[in-house]
Amino acid sequence: MDVKKVFFEQLSFFISVPALIWQFFFLYFPLAFIVYLSFVSSDSADAGFTLAHYASFLSWPYIAIVARSFGLAFVNATVSLCLAYPVAYFLALHMKRWKHIFLFLMILPFWTSLLVQVYAWFFVLEPYGVVNTVLLSIGIISEPLQLLNSIYAVFLGMVYCYVPFMVVPLYSSLENLDARLLEASADLGASAVETFRRITLPLSLPGIRTGFFLVFIPSFGEFVIPALLGGGRRMYVGTLISHYFLVLQDSFTGSAFTVLVGVILLLSVFLTYYLLRISIMFLSGGMSE
Amino acid sequence: MITRRPVGICFGLWILLFYLFLYITIIVLVLSSFSSSSSGRLGDWSLRWYQELFDSPEIWQALKNSLVVAFSSVMLSLLMGMALVVTSMRTYFDKVAFLFYGGLAVPEIVMAVGLLSSFYFFSVPLGLTTLIAGHTLIGLGYVVPMLHARASELDYRLTEASLDLGATQTQTFFNVTLPLLWPAMVGAALLVFIISFDDFLVAFFCAGATEQTLPLYIFSLIRMGSAPVINALSTLLLLVSSLLVILFSSLRVRKLGVMK
Numbered sequence: 001m002d003v004k005k006v007f008f009e010q011l012s013f014f015i016s017v018p019a020l021i022w023q024f025f026f027l028y029f030p031l032a033f034i035v036y037l038s039f040v041s042s043d044s045a046d047a048g049f050t051l052a053h054y055a056s057f058l059s060w061p062y063i064a065i066v067a068r069s070f071g072l073a074f075v076n077a078t079v080s081l082c083l084a085y086p087v088a089y090f091l092a093l094h095m096k097r098w099k100h101i102f103l104f105l106m107i108l109p110f111w112t113s114l115l116v117q118v119y120a121w122f123f124v125l126e127p128y129g130v131v132n133t134v135l136l137s138i139g140i141i142s143e144p145l146q147l148l149n150s151i152y153a154v155f156l157g158m159v160y161c162y163v164p165f166m167v168v169p170l171y172s173s174l175e176n177l178d179a180r181l182l183e184a185s186a187d188l189g190a191s192a193v194e195t196f197r198r199i200t201l202p203l204s205l206p207g208i209r210t211g212f213f214l215v216f217i218p219s220f221g222e223f224v225i226p227a228l229l230g231g232g233r234r235m236y237v238g239t240l241i242s243h244y245f246l247v248l249q250d251s252f253t254g255s256a257f258t259v260l261v262g263v264i265l266l267l268s269v270f271l272t273y274y275l276l277r278i279s280i281m282f283l284s285g286g287m288s289e
Numbered sequence: 290m291i292t293r294r295p296v297g298i299c300f301g302l303w304i305l306l307f308y309l310f311l312y313i314t315i316i317v318l319v320l321s322s323f324s325s326s327s328s329g330r331l332g333d334w335s336l337r338w339y340q341e342l343f344d345s346p347e348i349w350q351a352l353k354n355s356l357v358v359a360f361s362s363v364m365l366s367l368l369m370g371m372a373l374v375v376t377s378m379r380t381y382f383d384k385v386a387f388l389f390y391g392g393l394a395v396p397e398i399v400m401a402v403g404l405l406s407s408f409y410f411f412s413v414p415l416g417l418t419t420l421i422a423g424h425t426l427i428g429l430g431y432v433v434p435m436l437h438a439r440a441s442e443l444d445y446r447l448t449e450a451s452l453d454l455g456a457t458q459t460q461t462f463f464n465v466t467l468p469l470l471w472p473a474m475v476g477a478a479l480l481v482f483i484i485s486f487d488d489f490l491v492a493f494f495c496a497g498a499t500e501q502t503l504p505l506y507i508f509s510l511i512r513m514g515s516a517p518v519i520n521a522l523s524t525l526l527l528l529v530s531s532l533l534v535i536l537f538s539s540l541r542v543r544k545l546g547v548m549k
Contacts, residue, residue, distance in 0.1 A: 008458060012376035012377070013376070015372045015376050016373045016376040017373075018369045018373075019369035019372065019373035020388065022369060022425065022426060023388050026422055027403075028388075029407060030400070030406065030407040031395070031400075033403060033406055033410065034399075034406060083307065084307075086303050087303065087304055090300045091304075094300070104534065104535075105308060108530075109311050109315065112315070112487075112523075112526065113504060113523070113526060115487075115508055116318070116523040116526065116527075119318075119507070119519055119523070120315065120317055120318045120523075122511075123317045123318065123321055124313060130313070163310075164311070192296075217396055218396055218397065221396035221398040223490055223493075224489055224490065224508075228512075242398070245402055245406075245494070251409070254402065255402075258402050265396065269394075
């Protein structure tokens with residue numbers, strides 16, 4: 001009996017372990033390996049410790065690339081938040097009958113290929129595409145605008161692709177809001193705006209945070225959208241990383257840049273975490289959590 | 290709660306514009322897939338691109354590869370995730386759970402680059418196998434938290450009762466645990482399938498030069514210039530994924546119905 005119990009414990013341990021091994025082998029080992037590569041000399045004769053791969057990034061073009069991607073990701077997350085909040089708010093708190101249909105319509109583009117969505121923007125933005133045709137026929141412009149292959153096209157594509165990732169966490173945090181709190185606030189004489197500012201907004205902070213990071217983190221390293229809509233004239237973090245690894249085949253400098261980007265990302269996530277909390281507290285009139 | 294009329298109209302307009310923004314590309318894609326012009330301009334309706342789509346062997350090869358990769362990664366991540374959650378749930382799961390959330394904080398491109406360098410270092414030839422390894426990793430990041438969330442909602446006394454009443458470990462697993470976890474498994478499987486099927490980035494780095502998946506093929510078509518076949522293909526894919534979404538959400542609804 002005892003032997004059998006021990007056997008089952010051992011067996012269940014061995015059954016559970018493959019997932020952990022997989023995680024170590026294909027996620028944590030590669031991450032550690034990149035960090036290792038970034039510090040090791042690319043000269044195969046002496047594979048010693050070096051900081052040379054990092055030294056090259058202290059020049060203007062690289063700083064500009066990181067700043068451009070950072071700015072784009074930050075503005076993307078902020079704009080997505082502003083676009084998505086009213087939608088999530090209305091769906092979660094005021095819509096009754098059509099809610100499921102609207103949620104379904106929200107998730108549908110989420111499940112279609114990112115590439116296909118980006119490709120569709122070509123048709124909308126091209127010189128004789130939808131936007132230019134509409135603007136021309138209204139008479140705002142007299143000749144087609146060059147909308148493709150610019151940072152604006154990249155920005156538009158990013159907002160478009162990432163905004164559902166903002167709506168979903170906002171919706172679920174607003175949906176779980178205790179409606180009695182809002183009623184109490186109204187009963188105690190607060191106006192609708194005040195109730196929103198002092199009750200709804202601070203209580204939706206977890207959703208705001210999740211949404212912000214779900215948009216910010218992937219758009220910082222985004223490769224597909226800049227590669228297709230940006231026209232290849234300007235580099236972004238994602239395109240530069242792939243340039244190092246796939247075009248130049250320089251894993252050492254590429255790893256160093258990847259590590260640098262990872263560190264910047266981590267720092268900005270920490271910073272934004274507190275920044276969001278402080279700004280929400282400020283907006284809601286200094287209420288503590 | 291009563292919304293005053295002008296405020297309500299503003300909200301309605303905002304939501305309308307928001308959904309228009311979300312759907313403008315899809316509308317344009319579907320419409321131009323039926324247009325015979327190759328620049329995407331509307332008019333002259335035809336099924337020319339669908340014809341061309343069905344005649345293209347590359348697309349079918351790429352679709353086959355994508356399906357193979359997606360099915361394998363779903364199966365692998367589901368099996369391993371399931372094994373981990375079910376057997377370690379009551380022992381050490383909480384101590385290792387954080388390992389599976391790490392993937393969410395790492396941008397996909399960093400993951401892809403890491404995989405590429407490690408495969409290169411160990412001289413593993415790139416191909417569908419390496420891609421499956423990568424997608425299984427991504428899949429585990431979804432499967433494990435989803436199954437764990439479902440498993441921790443379950444009443445552990447059910448399994449205890451089953452064991453007390455004389456069922457073996459295996460019988461308990463197949464007759465009690467598995468049926469209870471089923472909705473979460475189907476949900477996770479669909480999600481991982483779609484993610485793997487749509488993934489471009491990991492495939493771009495880890496699939497090598499010889500094997501093509503559907504997203505890689507679409508990317509190369511877009512890069513080469515206008516390729517109206519993609520419109521037809523996208524319309525069909527849209528149809529398939531909306532069917533999957535409907536399936537997924539009806540499962541979710543049924544699950545909620547049971548819990549209420």
